[in-house]
Amino acid sequence: MATALIIGASRGIGLELVRQYLADGWRVIATARKAEDIDALAAMGAEAHGLDVTNVEAVAGLGWKLDGEELNVAILNAGVYGPRHDGFPLQTDFDTVMHTNVLAAMRLLPIIAPMVCATRGKLAVLSSKMGSLSERGNPTGSLYRASKAALNSVLIDTALSFGKQGATCVALHPGWVRTDMGGGDADLPVEQSAAGLRATINGLPASEVAVYRNYDGAEIGW
Numbered sequence: 490m491a492t493a494l495i496i497g498a499s500r501g502i503g504l505e506l507v508r509q510y511l512a513d514g515w516r517v518i519a520t521a522r523k524a525e526d527i528d529a530l531a532a533m534g535a536e537a538h539g540l541d542v543t544n545v546e547a548v549a550g551l552g553w554k555l556d557g558e559e560l561n562v563a564i565l566n567a568g569v570y571g572p573r574h575d576g577f578p579l580q581t582d583f584d585t586v587m588h589t590n591v592l593a594a595m596r597l598l599p600i601i602a603p604m605v606c607a608t609r610g611k612l613a614v615l616s617s618k619m620g621s622l623s624e625r626g627n628p629t630g631s632l633y634r635a636s637k638a639a640l641n642s643v644l645i646d647t648a649l650s651f652g653k654q655g656a657t658c659v660a661l662h663p664g665w666v667r668t669d670m671g672g673g674d675a676d677l678p679v680e681q682s683a684a685g686l687r688a689t690i691n692g693l694p695a696s697e698v699a700v701y702r703n704y705d706g707a708e709i710g711w
């Protein structure tokens with residue numbers, strides 16, 4: 490049975506990805522940081538683990554729990570936007586956004602990538618088009634943009650380390666999605682975004698270098 494790992498699956502896009510992979514008959518391993526969310530994921534039929542991606546012991550613990558797993562798809566979804574203003578950046582906001590969106594990826598991707606190589610599978614991160622350097626048209630959300638650009642850099646390096654061993658690495662833009670982060674005015678329902686992300690991941694040809702894709706499969710420039 491094909492196996493998917495979704496990191497950060499308590500709500501929003503991550504939760505919908507779990508729902509859709511389960512409905513499609515996949516075995517799903519999912520993580521959340523709150524006990525009630527872990528219980529809810531287990532009740533849906535996922536193998537649920539606790540993980541705050543900023544907790545280094547918990548990250549190492551997940552590595553032990555998943556030892557020997559072979560993953561067809563692994564998706565690092567957990568992320569935060571940070572402050573909704575572009576004024577003077579506070580150290581606490583910087584630390585929260587960078588630790589969640591970047592440092593966690595630097596720790597988790599090397600642990601997960603070998604499990605993806607075992608199936609010559611897909612290793613995805615939920616980035617954002619806001620992280621693109623070459624397609625940037627406005628500066629709002631500067632801290633979030635910097636974090637997703639750095640996440641893309643981490644993914645490119647992950648592909649340089651693990652691409653030849655079989656992991657196809659992809660940075661994904663989910664569209665502007667109606668979630669807690671995207672807000673009620675966003676373009677897309679979460680069901681449509683998750684379905685597009687799954688189809689894009691599924692349709693990706695094997696690649697030794699990282700690729701950057703919109704939820705509908707269109708290429709995005711780094």
Ligand SMILES: NC(=O)c1ccc[n+]([C@@H]2O[C@H](COP(=O)([O-])OP(=O)(O)OC[C@H]3O[C@@H](n4cnc5c(N)ncnc54)[C@H](OP(=O)(O)O)[C@@H]3O)[C@@H](O)[C@H]2O)c1
Pocket residue numbers: 496497498499500501502503521522523540541542543566567568569570589615616617618662663664665666667668669670671672675
């Ligand atoms: N929505 C959009 O329009 C949009 C656009 C571009 C990119 N994205 C990206 O897509 C991903 C999912 O976004 P979303 O819209 O679904 O956001 P969301 O509704 O705000 O959900 C964020 C998810 O990340 C988890 N998370 C945050 N910090 C965490 C931590 N320290 N440890 C573990 N989990 C953590 C949250 O868990 P808790 O419930 O425990 O907080 C939640 O499951 C994010 O990476 C986001 O940057 C979203």
